[in-house]
Amino acid sequence: MIYLDFYGDDTQGSVILQPTIWYHMVYIYDYPTRTQFVYINGKLDKSNSNKGSYKGDSEVLTVSYTSANNLLDNGPLGINGAGTNFQFTAFGRIDQGLDLLVDPSYVQVTGLVYLDTKDYPYSVAVWIRPTMITNGTIIHVSSDTNDTSWSMSMLGFTSAGNVGVQDCTTSNAVSITEPVVATGMWTHLTVAYAQSNQLRLWINETVYGTSSTIFTSSTADAPVTVTLADRWYDKNF
Incomplete structure (x- = not known):
């Protein structure tokens, strides 16, 4: 079973997990309501509720690229990144960040299997501090690194500067368009899909949009590449 441990102030799930099966797990602690949540597959x-505050060394738990000045995965999967014309900066939201300021500039990770699995739940979160908000992609998903076949702009900006979110069915795109975010300020964006909740967008931990139609997420049926891109990469919102 899934287990969220605050050192004696815990939440234990009820679903019995099976060996050799992949699960998507999310742990959440809501400070205002003092509530712990555990999710499995969306x-x-x-x-x-009535749980004490997290008192660890950090309020952010990550599995990510945290080594200084490289894109080596510190997690157990070893999914290393690569990119073009990006720069590390000491002024990220938490410790280091990435500057994607010239055309072209982007960072990619490849070989992601479950993001390409039909109707499989997912969530993607990113901190951004944009210098421009007219057109362009923040997160792009494609069947190869050169974007020559199947692709989808998952998260980005419209021509009016609104945040846009997309997913795909077998025949069309499902989109959410939400407010304009400020330039020069940090904003936290989360995109999530699950068949029970459909496509959803969070801005600074507040749900801003949910898809109005029930749909089945359909992808490339092959391991995909995720690109964290500057504004040149795609303009399909």
Whole structure:
């Protein structure tokens, strides 16, 4: 079972997990309500309220590229990144960040299997501090690194500067268009899909949009590449 541990102030899930099966797990602690949540494959497994605050060394738990000045995956999967014309900066939202300021500039990770699995739940989160908000992609998903076949602009900006989110069915795109975000300020964006909740967008931990239609997410049926891009990369919103 999934387990969220605050050292004796815990939440244990109810779903029995099976070996050799991949699961998408999310742990959430809501400070205002003092509630712990544990999700499996996009569905709430268990929640507990009146829990004490997290008192660890950091308020952010990550599995990411945290080594200084490289894109080596510190997690167990070894999914290293690569990119073009990007720069590391000491002024990220938390510790280091990436500057994508010239055309072209982007960072990619490849060989992601479950993001290409039909109707499989996912969530993607990113901190941004944009210098421009007219057109362009923040997160792009494609079947290869050169974007020559199947592709989708998952998260980006419209021509009016609104945040846009997309997913695909077998025949068309499902989109959400939400507010304009400020330039020069940090904003936290989260995109999530699950069949029970459909496509959703969070801005600074507040749900801003949910797709109005029920749909089945359909992808490339092959391991995909995710590109964190500057504004040149795609303009399909």
